[in-house]
Amino acid sequence: MNYYYLNVRILNDKLTGLQRLTLNFIKHSTLPYQLIRPSFKFKSTIGSLWEQFILPLRLKNNRLLFCPANTGPIIYSNKIALIADIAPIEHPEWFSSQFAIWFKMVIPRIIKTSKAIITISNYSKERILEKYGHLNNNVYVVYLGIEKDFKFDETNDNNIITLPRNYYLFVGSIDPRKNINLLIDTWNRKYFEKENLVIVGNYHKNFNAAKITNTNNITVLNNVNDSQLRRIYQNAKCLIYPSLYEGFAFPALEALSLGTPVICSDIKTFRETLGDYVYYVDPHSSEDLEKLIKGVNFNSFKEKTLKIQNEIFEKYSWRKSTKMIEDIITLYNKD
Numbered sequence: 001m002n003y004y005y006l007n008v009r010i011l012n013d014k015l016t017g018l019q020r021l022t023l024n025f026i027k028h029s030t031l032p033y034q035l036i037r038p039s040f041k042f043k044s045t046i047g048s049l050w051e052q053f054i055l056p057l058r059l060k061n062n063r064l065l066f067c068p069a070n071t072g073p074i075i076y077s078n079k080i081a082l083i084a085d086i087a088p089i090e091h092p093e094w095f096s097s098q099f100a101i102w103f104k105m106v107i108p109r110i111i112k113t114s115k116a117i118i119t120i121s122n123y124s125k126e127r128i129l130e131k132y133g134h135l136n137n138n139v140y141v142v143y144l145g146i147e148k149d150f151k152f153d154e155t156n157d158n159n160i161i162t163l164p165r166n167y168y169l170f171v172g173s174i175d176p177r178k179n180i181n182l183l184i185d186t187w188n189r190k191y192f193e194k195e196n197l198v199i200v201g202n203y204h205k206n207f208n209a210a211k212i213t214n215t216n217n218i219t220v221l222n223n224v225n226d227s228q229l230r231r232i233y234q235n236a237k238c239l240i241y242p243s244l245y246e247g248f249a250f251p252a253l254e255a256l257s258l259g260t261p262v263i264c265s266d267i268k269t270f271r272e273t274l275g276d277y278v279y280y281v282d283p284h285s286s287e288d289l290e291k292l293i294k295g296v297n298f299n300s301f302k303e304k305t306l307k308i309q310n311e312i313f314e315k316y317s318w319r320k321s322t323k324m325i326e327d328i329i330t331l332y333n334k335d
Contacts, residue, residue, distance in 0.1 A: 003034055004064040005065040056076045067079060099205075111132050117139045187218055200229065
């Protein structure tokens with residue numbers, strides 16, 4: 001089989017969900033490929049321009065190009081692109097105006113000029129097809145995987161984080177669609193005066209987000225590494241994930257895989273990917289969240305979650321995800 005090009009310019013940026021996806025795909029890949037990326041560091045705007053105008057010039061013999069990170073060159077048509085979701089098109093108010101305009105201009109054209117599109121849930125597929133129905137049978141769903149092997153090294157002092165006792169947890173980027181305001185509103189209610197909340201996440205220039213500050217019972221942690229994150233998950237009473245819109249349920253599945261119970265918003269993506277593993281809450285109601293937290297027996301919830309860890313790893317495996325993507329690449333990588 002001929003090798004294909006793998007566009008990894010996203011790896012020149014900070015480590016986020018799309019970078020993790022790309023790295024895990026590389027780790028488990030078995031087909032021959034040639035990595036292609038800029039030879040210099042850049043700001044994201046320069047990287048996007050490189051991708052549109054320089055990258056196509058480096059592709060020879062019209063070989064297949066796989067773009068695994070919500071982007072790709074418009075003018076090169078022999079490509080497969082992974083589009084996680086189209087939130088910036090459907091909800092531009094959650095994003096910076098510059099990013100929303102760029103996304104709305106580029107992504108529909110990438111979708112239109114690609115041989116196939118891979119996305120990460122049936123909900124995302126549904127939204128893409130509603131907007132771009134001409135794709136029909138060329139949109140494939142591949143669930144993401146969960147890493148088994150990120151470890152906490154207690155001998156490394158740089159990994160030690162001081163955490164409050166008996167805390168609830170949020171993990172994710174600090175942006176409007178994550179609906180962190182629901183948590184802030186809930187923690188302003190009288191019942192939560194003595195309950196601790198830890199928020200793990202970073203700000204990004206692509207999102208419109210208000211700054212969140214530490215209070216007596218809210219701790220905000222930025223730039224947490226994988227070793228630290230594992231410990232934070234494992235010691236949490238529960239992960240609360242109240243997003244308004246998602247393509248997948250990555251932090252929720254990470255928490256479940258480590259035996260941490262999850263409460264999440266009642267949206268279609270979470271119903272699809274999390275099933276009856278979790279409790280659901282109205283993402284627009286702090287009263288609903290308070291009522292749920294008051295009513296849950298967290299000891300039995302924890303016991304139930306610990307029993308499904310192997311099931312989570314089996315269902316959401318990076319090896320399985322990579323194999324599914326490579327099957328699609330093989331289908332389109334014609335001589």
